[in-house]
Amino acid sequence: MGHDHSRPVAAAPPRVRRILIATVVPLFLLSVVAALVLWPRDTAQVPGGEDVPRYHGTVSRLVTETCPPTPEDPDGGEGPCGTATVSVDTGPDAGRQVETPIPAGPGAPKVDVGDKVVLVVLTDPTDPTVSNYSIAAHQRGKPLVWLALVFAVAIVAFGRWRGLAALGGLVVSFGILLLFVLPGIGAGQSPLPVAITGAALIMFVVLYLTHGISAQTSVAVLGTLASLVLTGILGVLATAFTHLTGHGSEDATTLSMFQADVDLHGLLLAGIIIGSLGVLDDVTVTQAATVTELAHANPNLTRLQLYRAATRVGRAHIASTVNTIVLAYAGASLPLLLLITADTRGVSEIVTSEFLAQEIVRSIVATLGLIAAVPITTGLAALVTTAGRGRPTTTRPPRPTGDRDDALAALSTPRGTTEPADTPAAWPTRQRSTDTTW
Structure with a gap:
């Protein structure tokens, strides 16, 4: 999560470090206390059907045949049809050869000889003593x-110790999601505070573990936390303004059938918070590092100059990241988008339907929180970086202006000419913006 900015940074002045510690530590302790208060204590299982036994097997033979006719298709039903011989590898029938129907229908796995498959035992409802194997997946x-090993090796080979720390942060993130956020929402807790608390814990652990304990990381932490809270507030206002209920997807409707006490509106807000965190910490770490690098390159830059220069970098970053957010949501919702193209309703009716409106709100709220992260983090970083600067102890003699003017003129003169270029773009001044003119 986030970019790697591994240049060792100068230590902040003691007073600045004390202020950051006095700000960050209470917020971390508050997140821990909130997690303890919201920790799921009711671990009762959701009532449902009995678990179907599952065993492993290997397909050893396939016999295909013409599918029998159906009323919809007199020439033969939709295939494939036939039987598969499977060698059972686990369970009470390990070592036996069993015959199962070849899976058919929408979503059925396509099997071939040598495939490793999962078998389920289905009992005949009319005769409980009769059971048969079937290929499930x-x-x-x-x-x-x-794939996980290739992923881990690539990260460690490229990032070395920083890559190893990133893997540790990834493990912590999934641990908090699986042990706190999901069980907490499933136990009936309000999803929004659970998501904000879980996201805060992930942020504290991952950022400090990946980027080290420094003033620069603390600035990124504060900027991320402020942007997360703002994103949550915007999500509450936007979903209320558009009257979203959280029932905009088939998954949410199915969940409400199994767990009626889950707040689907809050679950929608929680998804916005968790989904925004990964992009937010990328932006905040980059902005904090940009301010630090600019101050390192030119210690004479004022606080306002640092803020303006780093904000220009943030604008370019946001311009590309906004597209990333929209494409990420679009990629995750391709079946939904295909369904929209096949819908015969009008465009305005489709766009204002809940299942599409919640995706639009999700993208807009996440983008607004991302935009707010740039000025918040950049301002904090400029304050921290310039705090404690002392005045120069010695006064350097002024450099002769003639030498400087001659050097600038020589550098800005086109090759093969002796006259200095007098165009405005000859040499960038300190006050000139580097933004591209549209």
């Missing part, structure tokens, strides 16, 4: 483990 454990 492919075994994906080993492929996922190999």
Whole structure:
């Protein structure tokens, strides 16, 4: 999460460090206390059907045949049809060869000889003593483990110790989500405070673990936390303004059938908070590092000059990140977008429907929180970086202006000419913006 800015930065003055510690430590302790208060204590399982036994097997033979006719298709039903012989690898029938129907229908796995599959035992409802095996899915454990290993090796090989710290932060993030956020929402807690608390804990641990304990990281932490709170407030206002209920997806409707006490409106807000965190910390770390690097490159820059220069970098970053957010949501919602293109309703009716309106609100709120993170973090970083600057102890003699003017003129003169270029773009002055003119 976030960019790698590994240049060692100068230590902040003691007074600045004390102020940051007095600000960050209470916020961290407040997040820990909130997590203890909201920690799920009711771990009762959601009532549901009995768990179907699952075993592993290997497809050893396939026999295909013509599908029997159906009223919809007199020439033969939709295939494939036939039987698969599977060698059972686990369970009470390990080592046996069993026959199962070849999976067919929408979403059914396509199997071939040698495939590792998951078998389920289905009992005949009319005769409980009769049971048969059926292929439920492919075994994906080993492929996922190999992909995870390639992922980890690539990160560590490129990032070295920083990459290893990033992997640790990723483990912490999933641990907080799986042990606190999801069980807390499932136990009936209000999703919004659970999500903000979980996101705050993830932010504290991941940022300090990945980027080290420094004033620069503390500035990024404060900027991220402020932007998260602002994103939550904007989410509450936007969802209330557009009258969203959280029932805009089939998943939410299915969840409400199994867990009627889950606040789907709050769950929508929690998703906005969690989804914004990964992009927010990228922007805040980059802005804090930009201010630090600018101050390191030119210690004579004033606080306002640092803020303006770093904000120009932030504008370019935001311009690309906004597109990233929209494309990320669009990629996750491709089936939804295809459904929209096949819908015969008018465009205005489709756009204002809840299932699409909540995606629009989600993107807009996340983008507004992201935009706010730039001035907040940049302002804090400029304050911290310039705090404690002392006045120069010695006064340097003024440099002769003639030498400087001659050097600038020589550098700005086109090759092959002796006359200095007198165009406005000949040499950038300190006050001139580097923003591209549109």
